[in-house]
Amino acid sequence: MNGLIKGTEVHFDDTHLQVTLEDGRIISTPMEWYEPLKKATLSQLKSYTLICLGTGIEWEELDYHLNIESMLQIAEDKVA
Numbered sequence: 001m002n003g004l005i006k007g008t009e010v011h012f013d014d015t016h017l018q019v020t021l022e023d024g025r026i027i028s029t030p031m032e033w034y035e036p037l038k039k040a041t042l043s044q045l046k047s048y049t050l051i052c053l054g055t056g057i058e059w060e061e062l063d064y065h066l067n068i069e070s071m072l073q074i075a076e077d078k079v080a
Contacts (some may be wrong), residue, residue, distance in 0.1 A: 001060055006054035007067045012045055022054065027071050036064040054080070 007014045009020040011063050017037065018028045037045060037059070044061050057066045 002075075004053065004055050005072070007050055007057065007068045008054065009047050010050075010057055017071075019057070019071065028070070029071050034064075034066065035063050 001025065006017040008022050009071045011018040011020070012031065015031055016028050017031055017034065018026055020026050040059070040062055047059065047061055049058045049060065050056070051065070052067075054067055055067065058064070
């Protein structure tokens with residue numbers, strides 16, 4: 001294992017952004033943590049691309065990038 005946290009799928013609903021990792025785990029964080037995504041239309045949200053060998057997500061139309069590992073760090077910051 002190379003230690004990189006890689007996503008394979010992105011899902012979302014009105015309240016959460018979920019990323020399925022290549023090992024089957026799912027990271028779920030509140031959409032309210034990502035202001036550009038919270039304001040986006042459903043069509044814009046669906047138009048994502050996994051980038052950087054699956055370690056990041058890009059919403060080109062929104063000019064927004066998210067490092068998947070940062071979702072874990074954001075979660076730790078919100079809990080602390």
